[in-house]
Amino acid sequence: xxxxxxxxxxxxxxxxxxxxxxxxxxxxxxxxxxxxxxxxxxxxxxxxxxxxxxxxxxxxxxxxxxxxxxxxxxxxxxxxxxxxxxxxxxxxxxxxxxxxxxxxxxxxxxxxxxxxxxxxxxxxxxxxxxxxxxxxxxxxxxxxxxxxxxxxxxxxxxxxxxxxxxxxxxxxxxxxxxxxxxxxxxxxxxxxxxxxxxxxxxxxxxxxxxxxxxxxxxxxxxxxxxxxxxxxxxxxxxxxxxxxxxxxxxxxxx
Numbered sequence: 001x002x003x004x005x006x007x008x009x010x011x012x013x014x015x016x017x018x019x020x021x022x023x024x025x026x027x028x029x030x031x032x033x034x035x036x037x038x039x040x041x042x043x044x045x046x047x048x049x050x051x052x053x054x055x056x057x058x059x060x061x062x063x064x065x066x067x068x069x070x071x072x073x074x075x076x077x078x079x080x081x082x083x084x085x086x087x088x089x090x091x092x093x094x095x096x097x098x099x100x101x102x103x104x105x106x107x108x109x110x111x112x113x114x115x116x117x118x119x120x121x122x123x124x125x126x127x128x129x130x131x132x133x134x135x136x137x138x139x140x141x142x143x144x145x146x147x148x149x150x151x152x153x154x155x156x157x158x159x160x161x162x163x164x165x166x167x168x169x170x171x172x173x174x175x176x177x178x179x180x181x182x183x184x185x186x187x188x189x190x191x192x193x194x195x196x197x198x199x200x201x202x203x204x205x206x207x208x209x210x211x212x213x214x215x216x217x218x219x220x221x222x223x224x225x226x227x228x229x230x231x232x233x234x235x236x237x238x239x240x241x242x243x244x245x246x247x248x249x250x251x252x253x254x
Contacts, residue, residue, distance in 0.1 A: 019049070020050050021050045024053050025055065028076045028077045048107075055082060068172075083165055096111070101223050102152070124192050126202075148199060148218070151197060198218060200218060200219045200220065201232065224238050
C-alpha cells in the first residue's frame with residue numbers, strides 16, 4: 001500500500017509484533033499537515049500495534065483502482081476513495097477509516113474495544129445539519145442524510161456485504177449509495193459514541209461531565225491549518241499537537 005512518504009507508520013506495544021490494526025486516512029494535498037498531525041496524534045497515544053496508510057488518490061489512479069471523475073461538490077480528494085477501505089485491507093479483519101482532519105486525544109485501543117463482529121460497519125450516528133454554506137478553504141458545504149457518518153468508519157472488512165465494495169462499485173455508484181451505506185441494512189450499522197467523532201462547532205462538552213469530552217475531534221468545518229479557521233474551537237489542542245509533531249520530527253532528523 002502506498003503511503004504519502006513511502007513508509008508504513010507502526011507503533012508496537014512493548015515490543016509485541018502481533019498483527020497491527022489497520023487505519024486508513026483520507027489524504028488531500030491541501031491538508032498534508034493535517035494528515036501528519038492526525039497520524040502523530042494516533043501514534044503518540046496508541047498502546048497497540050497500528051499501521052496507518054493514507055489513501056492517496058493519485059496513487060490509486062496510477063494503480064488503476066480509481067478512475068472516477070471529480071465532481072465540483074467533492075470537498076476533498078477522498079470523498080469517494082474512502083470506500084475502498086475494505087478492498088485495501090484485503091477484505092480481512094477490522095479496519096478504521098478516518099478523514100485527515102481528526103485529532104486523537106485517546107488511545108485507539110479504547111475504540112477497538114467497542115468493535116462488535118455482528119455489524120458490517122460501526123460509526124457515529126450523527127444528526128448533523130451545518131449552518132455554514134462553505135467550509136475549509138471555500139469548499140461548498142453540502143447537505144444529505146447521514147452526513148458525516150462516513151467520516152469515521154470501523155469496517156468489518158471480511159463481512160459478505162462489504163466484499164461488494166469493489167473498485168468498480170466505488171467508481172460507479174452514486175454518492176447517495178455510498179455515503180448513506182445503502183449496500184447495508186440499517187441493523188448492520190453499529191453505533192459508536194459521538195466522542196469518537198466529535199464534530200467541532202456542533203457537538204458540545206457538558207460542564208463537569210468528563211464523559212462528554214472528545215476522544216477524537218473532527219474539524220469538519222475546517223481546522224487551524226486553514227487561514228479562516230485558525231480560531232475554531234479546540235484550535236489550541238491541534239496547534240499543540242502540531243508543535244509536538246514538528247519537535248519530534250526535528251529530533252528524529254538530528
